[in-house]
Amino acid sequence: MRAHLPEEREILIIQIQEQLNELKQLSRVDSHAIEGWEISVAGNNQPPGNPPKSGWKRIGAGTHWGDGQPDWTAWFRCKTQVPKRLVQSGSFVSLHLGIAREGLISINGKPFHGISENHKTFRITEASHLKKPLRIEVEAYTEAVQHPAPKYYGKFECAEFIRVDEAIDSLCWDLQVALDVLKTHDRKSTTFQRLLEVLASAMVRLQPYPEDLSVLRSLCRKTARWLKNELKPFPANPDDGRLLVCGHSHIDTAWLWPLQETKRKCGRTFSSILHLMEVNPEFTFAQGQPQLYQYVKEHYPEVYKGIKKRVAEGRWDPAGPAWVEMDCNLSGGEAIIRQFLYGNRFLEKEFGVRNNVCWLPDAFGYSWSLPQILKGCGVDFFVTTKIDWSMITTFPYTTFHWEGIDGTRIHAMMPPLNYNGNLIPKECKKQWEQIRQKDVLDEIAFSFGWGDGGGGPTQEMIENGKRLDDIAGIPKVRFGRLTDYFNEQREKIDSASLPVWNGELYLELHRACQITQARTKWYNRKMEVLLRETEFLSALGCVFGSAYPREELESIWRDVMTNQFHDILPGSSVEALYRETDEIYRSAMSRSMALKTKALDNYLKKIDTTGPGRPLVVFNSQGWNRTDPVGLPKSELKLKADEIFVDCDGDLVPSQVSRDLSGEDRVWIAPSGVPSVGHSTLRIVKNRSSLAIENSLKVSESRIENPFFVVELDPKGFIRRLYDKRANREVLPKGERSNILRVFHDLPHMHDAWDYDFNVDSNAWDWEDVQSIGIAESGPVRASIEIVRRTQRSTLKQRMVLYSNVPRIDFETSVDWWEKHVLLKAVFPVNIRSPKATYEIQFGSIERATHENTPFDRARFEVPHHRWMDLSEGNYGVAIANDSKYGSDILGNVMRLSLLRAPVHPDPHADEGRHEFVYSLIPHSGDWRHGSVVPLAAELNAPMTIGMPKKRLGPLPSTNSWLETSSKNLMIETLKREEDGKRLVLRVYECEGNRGVGTVLTRMPVKKAWASNLVERNLTPLKTSKGKINLDVTPYSVHTLMLELE
Structure with a gap:
């Protein structure tokens, strides 16, 4: 009976699905339980490896394993063979394993397929596997630390071989895809009602299902031919659109698991992809991040060999040449260049290809500097999906020209949905419907496959894709390569027809990623500076024929670049990962320091250091003459009480000895001038004539003064007055305090490590619990006041430092931080009025609003920057510089630098422990250009280098640029x-x-x-x-x- 009423049609859909489910069961013609399994528990934090040689015990179906521990690995093994009765013409054999949430199956010692929640059944295609004995080994994994109270148990559920009839299975997919397409149509449409009748008729043709397999198989073949013919009147029309589909697995280099586990995720995922390519000749796959390929090359050589084969034949697309999918707000400009330099060099060396598509679907915002960097690195196309995650405003375009800070334009695209697409009719339709410029785009890319933790596409997704090439209501699907698609679009689309977005791509979400895991951010800044200095000295050594440590430097850069991944540097990963990265950073810093020391020693040997006393060489890598003080441990100098510093002309160089916040005695020297990218030689001599420097610094417990500023403190240690002597100007608004250390209750409505909310100010208090205020240093190079503050859990020591010859006020800070769910900011109200502020970004700066006129402005309540931010009016301004901080906000006349957070997920101990950092106040006449903010911030971040050579007559003069x-x-x-x-x-x-x-x-x-x-x-x-x-x-x-x- 035909269904005429809406309710009847809904019943008919349910009936068709139930009958189809029954047919799917009938496609499983036979099965064979695999027995004789053994287990050996390996423990947690396991690297890629081989099965253990001992500790094996028998295990049966229904047994739990893992001891309830996260990050737990066990090995399973058995010897078996596919029964001959399962190997029949017209059928295929699958291996079904329900053993673990994640794992890697090896057969006869070679990786076969990965296990995941979505990958448990695997077709056996290799003829020898169907005929000869098999040794099956499974490296199984409970799961990483993902949830506050997860269930970490693994469970051995089942293991079996399954014989599947090809004709019945194929018809099941034909019917299921058509039924899923039907469900996407308007229930009142003609297409829906006619297509429903076709599917109902198909099921009538099959019912009742014959008990004889050969009869059922024959009937299914006939029905498949009939269905194909009946679906011809339901072709896709131009309004349905077109999709280029390509498999993808977004493997986070680290996130809710450590780097060690990522290596195994790559082995699992990539072996699965290779297996799917064996089964499905039309299937294509795209994967970027050369670091992941490097992992596979080192730990899974058989898999890597297979990847190279598929790249050569054009089905495996190494899309995305950046070493990792890096954070684009916090990474330095040079570091981003190295991502593409080293990434594409790897692809060219290993696969013979260079890639020109920047595939960054998941980074948390994109700097305005990026178009120039990308174009300069040979990249022609930029792709992301992340900006559509913004919570306040909606980005207006799907494809556009992105114009960068210097005017460079790059073709950009934001495919709808996300990077972990599910290739089902509903999602395909949604992908096309959400395109904002169908007049420009007649086809859109759709990457499909389970991601974040790897896994990738499934056979089910591919089966769907095969049947969605021409059916009403769904975009026409074709398999292809992402890189080819984006380059085709770049060549095909008329550039004049595209809109232009000129500015940063700010993500209105995950703003706290500028703050969380401050130690990682500190390491990142220090390593970028250290590598720069090391390369400068090593390159100058080439002038004299010294060897350049290229391989060692690239190795260090690779570690730094990997740690700039968009879930590592932003601070959104698990505790185990940050234990790993701390060790990686310490090693990278040690290795880089060793290279720098060697290069410096070689350089010092070329300088004429003859003359009185002991020579001391100061090296400057910046492009201007520097006079800022430089310090080093007194123990290294072995300075005696009657020794002083003089320059090449014998003039006295100001110096002092003072104890730093860590309790170490340091010697501070203020050279009269170290030339641009060069050196100056000082001498340590005995003070035979009682030479002395006039001290221009004045300090008490509540007041400090130098030739530039007068600073007065209130009883709580906050600044109550800041007077600029040069401009005859009060810097603070009347009655306001500055350098307020303000604490905010910080419990976001979601994404603990990633976000803080717009109304965080509603519960805030000033850190006024002062334990002591006292004079720490009194000149002649620098003077400082030290303030100690405490809470019930944490202690902060801070020195406010003024210099005799630098117009910058430094706040040297050491914090023992043991808070939970709070945010700490340094707050500076200033006597400036401007509708916009300036923030440093890679290779330049960007202006942002200081008001909340529009939702677009209001959404930017925390913004990324690098070494400085500035608020200036017509003839005066104030900048705040820093040596390791990346987040801030300026609203009206209040400048705030974000210092520390204390989230508890996914790392329950995030940011706990000792932190040391410096931020600075730079009042100045004119705007930030006139006020020399850029060089002053650069000097804060990159102090000059001191070397202590032996006396020798070298070819270089004592001072050289x-x-x-x-x-x-x-x-x-x-x-x-x-x-x-x-x-x-x-x-x-x-x-x-x-x-x-x-x-x-x-x-x-x-x-x-x-x-x-x-x-x-x-x-x-x-x-x-x-x-x-x-x-x-x-x-x-x-x-x-x-x-x-x-």
Whole structure:
């Protein structure tokens, strides 16, 4: 009977599904339980490895294992063989294992397939596996630390071989896909009602199911032919759209598991993909992140060999050349360049390909600097899905030109939905419906596969995709490569038809990722600075023929880049991961320091250090003459009470000895001038004439003064007055306090480590519990007041430091932090009025609103920045610099720097322990350009290097400069050796938004010079004259020079 009423049609849909489920059971013709299993428990935090040789015990179905522990590994094994009765023509044999939440199956010693919640049944395709004895081994895993109170038990549920009839199974998929398509249609539409009748008729043709297998098989084949013919009147129409589908597994390099576990996730996932490719010749797969390939190369050579084969035939797409899918707000500009430099070099070396698509679906926002960096790294297309996660405003475009800080444009796309697509009719339809520019796009990419923790596509998804190539109401599906699709779109779409987005891609979510896990962020900044200094000194050594440690430096960079992954550096991973990364950072810092020390020692040997006393060389890697104080432990200098410092002319150099916050005595020296990218030699001599420096610093327990500022404290240790002597100006609003350490109750409505909420200010208090205030230093180089504060759990020591010759107020801070669910900010109300503030980002700066006029403005209540932020009005401004902080906000005239958080998930001990950091106040006349904010912040982050050479007559003078630029807005960022060859790479950028001719002057023996892109390709000859190289400088432009030495 035909269904005429809506209720009848709903009943009919249920009946069809139930009958179909019965047919699916009938497709399982036979099965065989696999017995004789043994288990050996390996424990937690296991690396990729081989089965243990001992500890094996028998285990049967229904047995729990894992002892309720997270991150727990056990091995299972058995010897078996597929029964001959299961190996029949017209059927295939599958292995079904219900053993663990995750695992890797190996057959006869080779990886076969990964296990996950969505991967438990695996078709056996290799002929030898069907005919010969099998040794099955499973490396099984409970799960990582994911939830406050998870169930970590593994359970051995079942293990069996299954014979599946191909004809019945194929018809089941035909019917299921058609039924799922039907459910996406409007119940009142003609298509829905007609298609429902077709499916109902198909089931009538099959009922009752014959008991004889050969009869049922024949009937299914006939019905499949009939159904194919009956579906022809239901083709897709142009309005249904088109999808390019490609398998993908978004494997977070770390997140709710440590790096150690990621290596095993790669082995599981990639072995699964290779198996699916054997079964499905049309299936394609895309995977970026060369670091993951490196893991597989090291630990799963058989799998890696298979990957290389599939890349060569074009079905495996190494999409995304960045070393990892890095955070794009916190990573430094040079570090992002290295992501693409080293990533594409790996792809080219290992697979013979370079990739030009930036695949970053899941990073937590994208800096305005990125278009220039991407284009300069040979990347032509940018893809993300993350900005659609924003909670306040909706991004208006699916595809657009993204214009960067310097005017560079890159083609960008934000496919709807997310990167873990499920290839089912409902999701395919939604993917097309949510495109915002169907007049421009006639096809959209859809990556499918289970992700975050790996796993990837399933056979079920692929079966769906095969049947969605032309059916009414669903986009036409074709399998293909993501890289090919995006390049086709770039060439096909008329550029003039695309809108332009000029600005950052700010994610209105996960704002606390600028703050959480402050120790990781501290390491990141320090390592970026240290690697820069190491490369400078190593490159200068090339002038004298010294070997350049390229391989060692790349190895260190790889560790730093891996830790810039978008769930590591932002602070949203588990405790076990941060134990790993702390160790990685400590090792990287030690290795880099060893390289820097070696390069410095070699450099010092080239300097003429003859003369009276003991020589002391100060090295400056920045592009301007520096006079800021530099300190080092007194124990290293072995300074005697009657010794002083003098410069090359014999003039006294100011110095002092003071104890730092850690209790170590340090010697502070204020050199009269260390030239740009060069050195100056001081001497330690006996003070035979009682030379003394006039002390321009005045300090008491509540007041401190230098030639630039007068600072007065209130009884709670906060600043109650800040007077700029140069500008004759009160910096603070009348009656306001500054450098307030404000604590906020911070329990977000979701995403504990990732977010804090818009109304966090509603429950806040000032940290006023002062234990002591006293004079710590009194000059002549620096003077400071030390304030100690406590809560019931935590202690903060802070020194407010003024210098005799630097117009910057430093707040050196040490915190023992043991709080829960609080946020700590340093708050600075200032006497400035401006509708916008400026924040440093990679290779430049960005202006953001200081008001909440629009939802767009209001959503930015915490923003990322790098070394400084500034609030300026017409003739005056105030900047806040920092040495390791990345989050801040400026609303009205109140500047706030975020210091520490204390979330409890996914790391219950996040941010606990000791923290040391420095932030600084820089009042100045004019705007941030006139106030020299960029160099002052750079000096805070990169103190000069001191070397103590032996006396020798070297070829270099006691004072020497290697490089300088014609103006202060042209910053020298990088000096290194090229990756393939002996030329030096010099990178400079314009930092103030100015235009004109800029000149680089080098005193190195340069024979030839070229301009290149950021990854040392596409060389163009440059004219040089007496070491001068002229550049056409535009606002925020980055220039890379290749220098061939004589």
